[in-house]
Amino acid sequence: MIELNRISKKYGNKRVLSEVSFAAEKSQITCLIGLNGVGKSTILKAIMGLTPINSGNILIDGQPINHLIYEKVAFISDTLTMPSSLKVRETISFMKDFYVNWNGDRARELLAFFKLNEQDRIGDLSKGSAAKLNLLLGLSLNADYVLMDEPFSGIDLFSREQIAKVFTSDLMDERGVIITTHEIQDVEHLIDKVILLDQGAVLKEFNTEDMRLQEGKSVVDVMREVYQA
Numbered sequence: 001m002i003e004l005n006r007i008s009k010k011y012g013n014k015r016v017l018s019e020v021s022f023a024a025e026k027s028q029i030t031c032l033i034g035l036n037g038v039g040k041s042t043i044l045k046a047i048m049g050l051t052p053i054n055s056g057n058i059l060i061d062g063q064p065i066n067h068l069i070y071e072k073v074a075f076i077s078d079t080l081t082m083p084s085s086l087k088v089r090e091t092i093s094f095m096k097d098f099y100v101n102w103n104g105d106r107a108r109e110l111l112a113f114f115k116l117n118e119q120d121r122i123g124d125l126s127k128g129s130a131a132k133l134n135l136l137l138g139l140s141l142n143a144d145y146v147l148m149d150e151p152f153s154g155i156d157l158f159s160r161e162q163i164a165k166v167f168t169s170d171l172m173d174e175r176g177v178i179i180t181t182h183e184i185q186d187v188e189h190l191i192d193k194v195i196l197l198d199q200g201a202v203l204k205e206f207n208t209e210d211m212r213l214q215e216g217k218s219v220v221d222v223m224r225e226v227y228q229a
């Protein structure tokens, strides 16, 4: 389980996160939702130890963040950070050399599933193909948890459907996933838990199935209630 306990974060004098607490469990997809600038990416970066927090703590399987984080947690940011001159094949080869937990079979599987061409240069990839490659690179790590920042951003309908399919495949089986997205209708049926954020704080947290069964409300219904109140 990834646990955030009352974490707060300031950039300079600007408070971005205020005592944020939630837990994301294995075998579940937890979705962080909030308007632009509410602090979703900052939360993911804090979990990865990429940005220091001012107070609170983060535990991964009961342990504070340590140097083994990259073997336990894969972080798929919203942009592909590989040099544009590299080919897809070279990028995959780089990952294989760099990460001890690289899973070559899974990479080949995803390469075929996304119909990516190994000979294409990163700089020549369309936005959708770059997002798919980014996903491939993150999901080909044998990590217990996957953090995804806006995997659907600016991507066409069919590519979004293809990416959403990966969420229900055995690639995700036991993993704990935390995703941020504005494209809630693409993932509504896939997510287990929602954390609604506003001004750096948790406004509401709920299990999507319980919400449907007990109150007959979709995620969008709850968002309307909460944000338009």
Ligand SMILES: Nc1ncnc2c1ncn2[C@@H]1O[C@H](COP(=O)(O)OP(=O)(O)OP(=O)(O)O)[C@@H](O)[C@H]1O
Pocket (backbone or CB within 6 Å): 011, 016, 034, 035, 036, 037, 038, 039, 040, 041, 042, 043
């Ligand atoms: N390195 C930084 N230095 C200063 N301020 C920052 C930095 N990174 C983010 N911020 C500010 O922190 C706030 C939260 O940013 P963050 O990127 O976490 O929001 P977000 O919810 O992911 O936004 P979006 O939905 O637009 O991706 C914003 O006001 C942003 O301007």
